[in-house]
Amino acid sequence: MRVLAAMSGGVDSAVAAARAVAAGHEVVGVHLALSAKPGTLRTGSRGCCTVEDAHDARRVADLLGIPFYVWDFAERFTEDVVEDFVAEYAAGRTPNPCLKCNERIKFEALLDKAIALGFDAVCTGHYARLAQVDGRPELRRSADLGKDQSYVLASLTAEQLSHAMFPLGGSLKSDVRVEATERGLAVAEKPDSYDICFIPDGDTRGFLAGKLGERPGQLVDDETGAVLGVHAGVHGFTVGQRHGLGIDAPSADGRPRYVLALEPVSGNVRVGALEKLAVREIIATRLIWPSGRPIEGTVECVAQVRAHGGTSQATAELVDGELLVRPGDELRGVAPGQAVVLYRPDDAGDVVLGSGMIVATR
Amino acid sequence: MTYLDHAATTPILPAVAEALTGALTTYGNASSLHTSGRLARRAVEEARETVAAALGARPSEVIFTSGGTESDNLAVKGIHWARRAKNPNRTRVLVSAVEHHAVLDAATWLAEHSGAEVVALEVDAFGRVHEDTLRAAIAEDPESVSVVSVMWANNEVGTVNPVRELAAACAAHGIPFHTDAVQAVGVLPVDFAGSGANALTVSGHKLGGPFGVGALLLGRDVPCAPVSHGGGQERDVRSGTLNVPAIVAFAEAVRVAAADRAERADRLAVLRADLVARVRAALPDAILNGDPGESTVDDGPSRLPGNAHFSFPGCEGDSLLMLLDAKGIECSTGSACTAGVAQPSHVLLAMGAEPAIARGSLRFSLGHTSTVDDVDTLVEAIGPVVARARSAGLAGMRRAKSRAAAEV
Numbered sequence: 001m002r003v004l005a006a007m008s009g010g011v012d013s014a015v016a017a018a019r020a021v022a023a024g025h026e027v028v029g030v031h032l033a034l035s036a037k038p039g040t041l042r043t044g045s046r047g048c049c050t051v052e053d054a055h056d057a058r059r060v061a062d063l064l065g066i067p068f069y070v071w072d073f074a075e076r077f078t079e080d081v082v083e084d085f086v087a088e089y090a091a092g093r094t095p096n097p098c099l100k101c102n103e104r105i106k107f108e109a110l111l112d113k114a115i116a117l118g119f120d121a122v123c124t125g126h127y128a129r130l131a132q133v134d135g136r137p138e139l140r141r142s143a144d145l146g147k148d149q150s151y152v153l154a155s156l157t158a159e160q161l162s163h164a165m166f167p168l169g170g171s172l173k174s175d176v177r178v179e180a181t182e183r184g185l186a187v188a189e190k191p192d193s194y195d196i197c198f199i200p201d202g203d204t205r206g207f208l209a210g211k212l213g214e215r216p217g218q219l220v221d222d223e224t225g226a227v228l229g230v231h232a233g234v235h236g237f238t239v240g241q242r243h244g245l246g247i248d249a250p251s252a253d254g255r256p257r258y259v260l261a262l263e264p265v266s267g268n269v270r271v272g273a274l275e276k277l278a279v280r281e282i283i284a285t286r287l288i289w290p291s292g293r294p295i296e297g298t299v300e301c302v303a304q305v306r307a308h309g310g311t312s313q314a315t316a317e318l319v320d321g322e323l324l325v326r327p328g329d330e331l332r333g334v335a336p337g338q339a340v341v342l343y344r345p346d347d348a349g350d351v352v353l354g355s356g357m358i359v360a361t362r
Numbered sequence: 363m364t365y366l367d368h369a370a371t372t373p374i375l376p377a378v379a380e381a382l383t384g385a386l387t388t389y390g391n392a393s394s395l396h397t398s399g400r401l402a403r404r405a406v407e408e409a410r411e412t413v414a415a416a417l418g419a420r421p422s423e424v425i426f427t428s429g430g431t432e433s434d435n436l437a438v439k440g441i442h443w444a445r446r447a448k449n450p451n452r453t454r455v456l457v458s459a460v461e462h463h464a465v466l467d468a469a470t471w472l473a474e475h476s477g478a479e480v481v482a483l484e485v486d487a488f489g490r491v492h493e494d495t496l497r498a499a500i501a502e503d504p505e506s507v508s509v510v511s512v513m514w515a516n517n518e519v520g521t522v523n524p525v526r527e528l529a530a531a532c533a534a535h536g537i538p539f540h541t542d543a544v545q546a547v548g549v550l551p552v553d554f555a556g557s558g559a560n561a562l563t564v565s566g567h568k569l570g571g572p573f574g575v576g577a578l579l580l581g582r583d584v585p586c587a588p589v590s591h592g593g594g595q596e597r598d599v600r601s602g603t604l605n606v607p608a609i610v611a612f613a614e615a616v617r618v619a620a621a622d623r624a625e626r627a628d629r630l631a632v633l634r635a636d637l638v639a640r641v642r643a644a645l646p647d648a649i650l651n652g653d654p655g656e657s658t659v660d661d662g663p664s665r666l667p668g669n670a671h672f673s674f675p676g677c678e679g680d681s682l683l684m685l686l687d688a689k690g691i692e693c694s695t696g697s698a699c700t701a702g703v704a705q706p707s708h709v710l711l712a713m714g715a716e717p718a719i720a721r722g723s724l725r726f727s728l729g730h731t732s733t734v735d736d737v738d739t740l741v742e743a744i745g746p747v748v749a750r751a752r753s754a755g756l757a758g759m760r761r762a763k764s765r766a767a768a769e770v
Contacts, residue, residue: 028684028688067684067687067688069680069683069684071680072680112754113681113754116750116753116754116755117681117684117685117750117751117754118685118750
């Protein structure tokens with residue numbers, strides 16, 4: 001196959017590309033320039049699109065003996081990921097930009113271009129297992145549950161997945177690092193990236209404040225309707241958040257308060273007790289079925305509502321084109337804007353049944 | 363390999379490689395006073411005389427440098443500083459909008475850090491600076507101009523500037539005129555004295571010489587402050603131990619470039635005309651950027667003979683480059699930043715091109731190793747490559763549209 005390897009400059013995409021080469025594919029490496037103002041060598045490497053990262057990716061490609069190019073996707077990334085991220089927060093939702101980047105950049109803008117240029121697949125260093133079963137894609141959690149990224153890949157369509165390649169899905173991260181060392185890749189010891197790549201200092205609230213400015217509103221007691229304080233904008237909050245609410249007076253019963261709901265129109269942030277966060281029903285739209293097959297009837301499954309943690313046994317069914325998920329365990333802090341991903345438990349790796357964007361909870 | 367990127371760098375000439383390797387094993391610092399030093403100094407001075415003779419300069423006007431970027435920086439910053447030190451009102455630096463970054467960024471740096479005011483001289487749709495444009499810019503306040511820099515020929519689109527007229531416009535006011543002639547030497551009749559320029563940049567690796575060596579031709583009466591300080595080896599304007607083997611090889615490259623210039627220029631012009639005609643025949647909507655190359659400027663061609671620069675509407679340059687590279691055809695999309703990201707060319711934008719058109723551009727540059735086989739290979743490949751790149755360029759747009767429709 002002709003494979004386009006997306007190379008971030010990190011250890012995972014480097015080993016993924018190396019494995020694609022070792023498997024006998026004809027591989028071309030591409031580093032995506034996503035930042036309109038890339039970092040310099042002096043500012044060092046954090047996030048995923050500095051000059052240093054491009055250099056690291058290039059050196060891996062040199063070693064693998066594959067052609068290497070830097071492609072500019074900064075405009076698409078800014079529109080589809082960064083601006084979407086800001087707009088979602090402004091609308092009182094909590095977006096996942098990595099998911100959006102996979103959906104719109106790596107497996108849309110890049111994949112479309114790759115296919116048109118004659119490639120068969122895009123290869124990345126994501127931790128998820130992907131196979132073709134009876135001609136349909138089957139996406140599973142990775143062998144390394146600590147690194148599993150199936151949640152941020154579950155919004156890819158069957159068509160997108162049929163042109164995707166995740167060579168690391170069956171491996172442990174620790175083994176990937178060992179392999180990178182054995183292959184002599186200089187990025188073997190490079191630290192993992194955790195932050196949102198376009199917010200390298202990790203200050204999401206500051207980043208949003210810079211984009212959205214002050215949009216003052218009130219912190220309201222969900223029970224009594226009492227105004228407990230003011231805030232600079234709903235974009236500073238996430239459902240389930242406890243710290244940094246900026247309320248001086250303790251609650252009447254002395255128990256901690258949590259963000260229960262964000263109301264962007266009125267500017268209200270509703271706060272209340274922990275048990276009020278418990279969610280019995282999740283409604284999701286924009287449904288994606290990685291295998292191409294929607295669920296039928298009421299399905300027993302495991303639902304995951306954020307990238308790390310937040311899983312529960314659940315039942316799921318389609319109601320009027322929307323996905324209705326009923327968690328069996330108490331799920332807290334389920335934030336509209338995040339994805340809900342449904343898994344069918346399996347010893348060989350839980351299988352992704354489908355995903356949707358959470359629009360409401362009850 | 364089909365190498366169509368001579369404007370980026372040229373394969374070293376066999377005679378130059380011989381001169382270089384021969385000189386590598388000699389030793390001696392050209393500034394030393396003993397026998398070895400004198401031998402090294404003699405080699406440098408002979409090289410200086412060779413370069414001077416080839417380019418119509420006096421030996422004392424040749425300052426050896428590390429190449430084009432250093433020469434450009436030295437000319438723009440050095441002359442600005444020296445002239446401004448004599449008269450603080452000389453704050454204006456006039457450069458064409460299509461200069462190489464070595465000039466453009468040096469001037470911008472002066473504006474940001476040294477109190478200069480940079481005036482970008484507009485160009486026409488071919489990328490040419492007109493004498494009138496320069497005269498008008500000077501006339502706004504002749505006393506305030508420290509230095510003017512306009513390239514002899516543009517590295518991207520190949521358009522040749524009327525250097526004699528531009529130099530004369532500066533001379534009328536006693537303003538030093540610098541020209542970056544990196545692309546011109548070897549294919550255009552570059553004569554330093556005859557051009558009237560006060561400073562001229564030339565680079566080794568663009569004309570079959572080694573990397574990391576070049577020269578600034580600088581008139582004896584042109585004030586110029588050093589950019590880096592040290593031993594003052596080159597006229598107290600440029601410091602650093604002289605790179606004797608590179609200088610010897612550079613001189614040989616310049617000698618050959620000038621000696622064979624007319625024959626080379628004619629040969630490349632014929633090859634280039636063939637390339638342009640056949641690319642246009644294969645792709646009637648391809649746009650040739652820059653001067654058509656059918657007239658003359660200062661007794662030479664109006665376009666660099668080896669330069670063919672096209673825009674292919676609907677394509678992205680990086681797609682074209684990758685597809686050609688996969689077929690062993692090497693060319694360039696234009697200027698690249700340090701990360702290797704193709705940016706829409708400032709040259710094309712200054713010429714009035716749409717950014718989308720500018721993105722879909724390729725430069726093919728012929729040089730001393732180019733043959734008709736190279737042109738044949740390109741012409742055979744270009745049609746399918748552009749068709750494929752166009753479908754890739756459209757793929758992104760199509761997806762964006764269908765998605766928008768689905769979400770309505």
